[in-house]
Amino acid sequence: MRLYYRGPDAMVTSEHFVHRTPTTTRAFLIRDLRDVCITSVEDPGTPAVAALAAMAVMLVAAIPLGKLSPLYAVGFLGLSGFGLATAALLRRSRPRTWMLHAIYHGQSVELYASRDARVFNQVSRALRRAIEDVRPPSSWDDFAAA
Known part of the structure; x- marks a missing residue:
């Protein structure tokens, strides 16, 4: 053997x-x-719907800041956009589960x-x-x- x-x-x-x-x-x-x-399976994570909801919340939060100063709103959206991009990159680097069937x-x-x-x-x-x-x-x- x-x-x-x-x-x-x-x-x-x-x-x-x-x-x-x-x-x-x-x-x-x-x-x-x-x-x-x-075959391979990506581990379940934050779905795209949650990311869209987070973007909608950021836009709603930026409206009052835009009334104070447009610069505050742009800065807030920039920082939150950076946070979303970081979350997306971390999501892509998650390990996959490889399987033999x-x-x-x-x-x-x-x-x-x-x-x-x-x-x-x-x-x-x-x-x-x-x-x-x-x-x-x-x-x-x-x-x-x-």
């Missing part, structure tokens, strides 16, 4: 893919995995999920190698002598 990857939460061998969580351990036979694919015995399953892109890539590469080594060539013509 060949070992492709061994880590604290996953192990990939030539025969099994094992995913360990604090509560469960799930094992899958490599030869029974079909349609393995990678497959069909196993006719059912769609989640094989593995991680926020650490480096570890996820190591696990997915090991699984890809294990699948390639287990499956026979697609055509016997590859073995034909020239």
Whole structure:
């Protein structure tokens, strides 16, 4: 049995893919995995509706300042716009959750999920190698002598 990857939460061998969580351990036979694919999900955060509402509140708050002095209103809108831009940049830098999905015995399953892109890539590469080594060539013509 060949070992492709061994880590604290996953192990990939030539025969099994094992995913360990604090509560469960799930094992899958490599030869029974079909349609393995990678997906990613962005963690839920502040929706766009909340950002629009914040902009509306800033505009409503700037109206009384504009009556006092237009310079105050412009300064307030500039600072609040800077705050919104900073919030948008922080929202974009949030970590994504990467997932491996497959069909196993006719059912769609989640094989593995991680926020650490480096570890996820190591696990997915090991699984890809294990699948390639287990499956026979697609055509016997590859073995034909020239």
